Amino acid sequence: MTKKIFIFFFLLTISTNLLFSQWNIEYFMNVGRDKFMNNEYLAAIDYFNTVIRIKPDIADAYYFRANSKYNLGDYRGAILDYSTAISIVPNFSYYYMYRGRAKERLYDLKGAMEDYSNAIDIRINNAEAYIYRGIVYLNLKKYDYAIIDFNVAIMLDNKNGYGFLYRAVAKQFKTQYQEALVDFNKAIQLDPTNADAYIKRGRNLYDMKNVNGAIEDYNHAIKVDPKNSLAYFYRGVSKFEILDYVGAMKDYDKVIELDPQNDLTYYNRAELKAKVGDFKGAIEDYDHVVLINPTNIFTYFNRAVTYQRLNNNYKAIEDYSVAIKLNPEFATAYYNRSIARNSVKDFKGAAYDYNMAVRIKASLKNLSDQDRIDTTKLAKLTEFKASFEEGNSSGIKNIDSGILPFPNFKINYVLKDSVKTIQNKENEKITELNVAYPSNYQFVLTNKTDKASHDTADLSKILEPKSIDGNKAKLLARAIIKAKDQDYNSSMDDYNTIVATKPDCSLGYFNRANTRYDILTFLKSFKNVNNNIGLDISSKTQTINNQKKNEPIYDDIVADFKKCIQLDHSFYYAYFNIGNIKLESKDFVSAISNYSKAIGIEPKFTEAYYNRGLTYIYIQEKDKGCTDMSKAGELGVQEAYAVIKKYCN
Numbered sequence: 314m315t316k317k318i319f320i321f322f323f324l325l326t327i328s329t330n331l332l333f334s335q336w337n338i339e340y341f342m343n344v345g346r347d348k349f350m351n352n353e354y355l356a357a358i359d360y361f362n363t364v365i366r367i368k369p370d371i372a373d374a375y376y377f378r379a380n381s382k383y384n385l386g387d388y389r390g391a392i393l394d395y396s397t398a399i400s401i402v403p404n405f406s407y408y409y410m411y412r413g414r415a416k417e418r419l420y421d422l423k424g425a426m427e428d429y430s431n432a433i434d435i436r437i438n439n440a441e442a443y444i445y446r447g448i449v450y451l452n453l454k455k456y457d458y459a460i461i462d463f464n465v466a467i468m469l470d471n472k473n474g475y476g477f478l479y480r481a482v483a484k485q486f487k488t489q490y491q492e493a494l495v496d497f498n499k500a501i502q503l504d505p506t507n508a509d510a511y512i513k514r515g516r517n518l519y520d521m522k523n524v525n526g527a528i529e530d531y532n533h534a535i536k537v538d539p540k541n542s543l544a545y546f547y548r549g550v551s552k553f554e555i556l557d558y559v560g561a562m563k564d565y566d567k568v569i570e571l572d573p574q575n576d577l578t579y580y581n582r583a584e585l586k587a588k589v590g591d592f593k594g595a596i597e598d599y600d601h602v603v604l605i606n607p608t609n610i611f612t613y614f615n616r617a618v619t620y621q622r623l624n625n626n627y628k629a630i631e632d633y634s635v636a637i638k639l640n641p642e643f644a645t646a647y648y649n650r651s652i653a654r655n656s657v658k659d660f661k662g663a664a665y666d667y668n669m670a671v672r673i674k675a676s677l678k679n680l681s682d683q684d685r686i687d688t689t690k691l692a693k694l695t696e697f698k699a700s701f702e703e704g705n706s707s708g709i710k711n712i713d714s715g716i717l718p719f720p721n722f723k724i725n726y727v728l729k730d731s732v733k734t735i736q737n738k739e740n741e742k743i744t745e746l747n748v749a750y751p752s753n754y755q756f757v758l759t760n761k762t763d764k765a766s767h768d769t770a771d772l773s774k775i776l777e778p779k780s781i782d783g784n785k786a787k788l789l790a791r792a793i794i795k796a797k798d799q800d801y802n803s804s805m806d807d808y809n810t811i812v813a814t815k816p817d818c819s820l821g822y823f824n825r826a827n828t829r830y831d832i833l834t835f836l837k838s839f840k841n842v843n844n845n846i847g848l849d850i851s852s853k854t855q856t857i858n859n860q861k862k863n864e865p866i867y868d869d870i871v872a873d874f875k876k877c878i879q880l881d882h883s884f885y886y887a888y889f890n891i892g893n894i895k896l897e898s899k900d901f902v903s904a905i906s907n908y909s910k911a912i913g914i915e916p917k918f919t920e921a922y923y924n925r926g927l928t929y930i931y932i933q934e935k936d937k938g939c940t941d942m943s944k945a946g947e948l949g950v951q952e953a954y955a956v957i958k959k960y961c962n
Contacts, residue, residue, distance in 0.1 A: 338364055338371065345377060354381040355951060362947065372401040376408060382943070383415055386958040389936075390943030391415040406436035413445060417452075418962065425449050440470040447479055451486070459483045474503035478510050481517070490521045508538035515547060519554075527551050542571040546578055553581075558589055576605040580612060587619055595619050610639045614646055617653075626653040644673040716956060718927050719920040721893050722760045722886040723827040724820055726793040729755045742820055742881070750786035758886065760920065785815050789824065796828045799835065804828055819880035823887055826873030830894070833866065867894050885914040889921050896924070901932050919948040926953070930960050 345360030361378035364371060379394030395412035402408065413428030429446035432439055447462035463480035466473065481496030497514035504510065515530030531548035534541055549564030565582040568575055583598035599616035602609060617632035633650035637643055651666035724743065738758040746756040792807035805828060811821035871894055874887040892907035908925035911918050922945040929938030939961035946953035 338367055341367075342371075342374065342377075345374075349377060349381055352384075354385050355949070355954075357381045358947060359949065370401055372398040372405070372408070375401070376411075378947075379415070380411065382947070383411070383418075385946065385954045386962055387943050387946055387954060388415040388418045388962060389939050389957075390947060392419075393943070404435055406432040406439050406442065409435065410439065410442045410445060413442075417445070417449060422449050422452055438469050440466045440473055440476065443469070444473070444475050444479060447483070451479065451483055454486075456483045456486050472503060474500040474507060474510065477503065478507070478513065482513060485513075485517050485520065488520075490517055493517050494521075506537050508534040508541050508544060511537065512541070512544050512547060515544075515551075519547075519551060524551050524554050528555075540571055542568045542575065545571070546575075546581075549578075549581065553585060558585060561585055574605055576602045576609070579605070580609075580615075583615070583619075587615075587622075592619050592623050596623075608639060610636050610643070613639070614643075614649075617646075617649065621649070621653060624656075626656045629653040630657070642673055642677070644670045644677070647673065716927065716952075716959075718893065718896065718924040720760050721827060721830065721890045722758060722920075724789070724793065724824045725757050725759055726754050726790045727757055729753060738886075742884075746786045746789065746820070750784065750790065754790065756786070756790070785811060785818060785821070789821065792828070793824065796831060801828065801832045801835070805832075817880055819877045819884060822873045822880070823877040823884070823890075826870045826877070826887075826890065829870045829873065833870070867898055870894060883914055885911040885918060885921075888914070889918070889924070892921070892924060896928060901928055904928050917948055919945050919950045922948065923950050923953055923956075927956070930956070935961065 341360045341363045345357045345364065348354075348357035348360060358378055358381045361374045361381070364374040365378070368374075375394040375398040379391040379398065382388075382394065383391040392412055392415045395408055395415065398408045399405075399412070409428045410432040413425040413432065416422075416428060417425040426446060426449050429442050429449065432442040433446070436442070443462045443466040447459040447466065450456070450459035450462060460480055460483045463476050463483065466476040467480070470476065477496045478500035481493040481500065484490075484493035484496065494514070494517055497510065497517060500510045501507065501514065511530045511534035515527040515534070518524075518530060519527040528548055528551045531544045531551065534544035535548070538544070545564045545567045549561040549568070552558075552561040552564060562582065562585060565578050565585065568578040569582070572578070579598045579601040583595040583602070586592070586595040586598060596616060596619055599612050599619065602612045603616075606612070613632040613636040617629040617636065620626070620629035620632065630650055630653045633646045633653065636646040637650070640646075647666045648670035651663040651670065654660075654666060655663035722738070724746075740758050743756050743758050788807050788811050792804045792811070795801075795804035795807065805825070808821055808825035808828060811818055812825065815821060871891055874891045874894075877884055877887045888907045888911035892904045892911065895901075895904035895907060905925055905928055908921045908928070911921040912925070915921075922941045926938045926941030926945060929935070929941060931938075939957060942953045942957050942961060946957065
């Protein structure tokens with residue numbers, strides 16, 4: 314069945330002592346469900362958050378929020394919410410069933426099977442649960458067990474096309490193509506708008522050598538769902554089979570337009586380009602595959618062959634070498650590399666490679682297929698990352714560039730009209746500053762850049778020394794403005810005056826630390842150093858500034874943030890900023906510790922969850938990182954779902 318969850322509305326009775334609270338809960342539940350049905354999953358989560366905050370024992374609030382997370386690709390977060398719903402109402406079949414779906418998406422087939430079985434035990438006539446459990450049996454290649462479950466589902470509900478559809482798939486796997494075709498036809502008769510059914514029937518027709526019939530089914534699928542990348546892909550494969558290379562190329566182009574990260578389609582298109590003699594175009598597509606999937610052994614081998622066709626033997630040797638490194642038993646790669654080395658007059662290397670190829674083939678000749686190479690290792694070397702879901706996804710953008718943590722928070726001084734555009738954080742001390750010095754400007758706490766221009770008439774008064782008169786707010790405003798104008802010396806003079814005359818001014822230390830960091834960043838810009846704090850996760854290399862761990866260059870900055878914390882233990886933004894500094898200096902343990910301290914003070918600190926999550930993912934603690942990303946997404950960080958989709962599933 315398709316990725317998106319479609320749910321039944323089983324709202325549990327809401328009981329509360331206050332009529333007003335009851336009205337609020339019902340209102341937020343209703344709006345949240347409406348948002349969900351309109352595919353506005355982020356908005357739906359926000360409404361269900363409100364319900365949970367008002368009354369945290371309503372199972373359906375967690376259930377609907379879980380369904381929203383599921384459709385955003387946050388399967389871990391969905392499982393947590395389904396589990397909470399189950400803890401509140403342990404005998405509701407659908408909670409188990411949909412938790413099983415989320416577990417299945419994470420390839421926890423054992424856990425999914427247990428949940429589907431529980432759903433069936435609770436409600437023995439739950440036809441959908443039998444279908445889902447049957448799909449797990451399909452994944453486990455237990456086709457006869459799968460067919461039994463699909464038979465039961467059809468007996469319980471013979472109007473549900475999915476029972477016929479997946480029974481057909483099971484029969485197809487058993488090479489019972491004609492029997493499968495009967496079930497495919499029934500599934501399409503019951504739901505002629507199901508693009509997936511046409512695609513699956515098309516695959517069955519392809520296996521029956523009826524390629525033109527398969528293409529007709531893919532045409533129907535595309536008519537029903539013009540953004541279904543899988544339908545275009547299979548149609549491209551089928552057109553290639555009947556030598557319609559132009560049509561195949563157009564279909565592969567469409568898949569890549571819908572899903573720019575689909576490495577399998579780049580690979581197939583490269584093969585097609587090589588077939589028609591466009592070797593340079595093939596190289597470009599193989600390059601894309603390597604960027605997306607740098608351990609795919611096929612790509613290096615075939616790109617090497619293509620380089621040889623272009624008489625670029627040095628490049629071919631490089632790629633054969635990578636393929637051999639990935640699989641030292643790759644005899645054909647040794648043999649081909651020997652030919653390339655011979656072409657560049659590396660006769661010694663060519664002889665070595667030829668002898669290695671002969672030796673490997675001789676040693677493998679008497680071994681079984683299982684003994685020749687670890688099949689798990691081989692699967693990793695030959696797998697492609699294509700999901701064929703990008704073209705159909707809703708509300709989540711692809712990430713093609715580096716993913717960076719949220720930057721430092723600082724106190725800024727901006728025109729009141731621009732405050733709403735920079736996501737000001739509410740803070741009691743900031744409010745006190747604005748009361749102490751009212752003007753056309755306003756102090757804000759933010760990590761967004763202020764791009765508004767200065768009101769020169771107003772600022773000229775601020776910059777006059779006589780107007781300051783020891784006023785902490787005015788001094789702070791002037792220090793901020795001078796730093797904006799990169800007059801760092803004058804800015805630091807003002808901050809030094811603040812902390813000298815008002816030693817209990819925690820915000821003075823906080824912003825002085827930020828200005829110290831701005832100065833450091835400014836100086837680094839002259840050395841062509843990457844100034845982004847943190848991680849570029851989408852690349853395979855670190856882009857953290859090249860300082861050694863705990864380098865003294867950050868000591869004064871961290872000392873000021875710590876002084877701020879000493880004066881105000883509750884000002885968690887200082888912990889967050891220290892976390893960013895530690896991240897930049899590659900002290901990941903300290904970075905995580907400081908983000909955790911910030912979260913300990915403010916459990917809804919979204920940016921801290923996001924940054925801590927990125928850090929965990931970067932140091933290969935994926936489960937912790939993805940859990941943090943799920944929490945960040947739940948709290949409203951849209952970027953979190955893009956990270957989850959790319960790194961967590």
